Amino acid sequence: xxxxxxxxxxxxxxxxxxxxxxxxxxxxxxxxxxxxxxxxxxxxxxxxxxxxxxxxxxxxxxxxxxxxx
Numbered sequence: 681x682x683x684x685x686x687x688x689x690x691x692x693x694x695x696x697x698x699x700x701x702x703x704x705x706x707x708x709x710x711x712x713x714x715x716x717x718x719x720x721x722x723x724x725x726x727x728x729x730x731x732x733x734x735x736x737x738x739x740x741x742x743x744x745x746x747x748x749x
Contacts, residue, residue, distance in 0.1 A: 688714040
């Protein structure tokens, strides 16, 4: 089965130590694509870099209302 995770914060700092391993586990489980939404504009550069590095990750550039003033 091929799965798509429609909301994954794969760019979160919690994944910094083992992002490659977590990505490999997701692929092994059948997750072929992940949409990674941004929460604020400051996170966009990291989001772009991570999604370019790992196949199947797709950035969703946006602003979470919780982080707007």
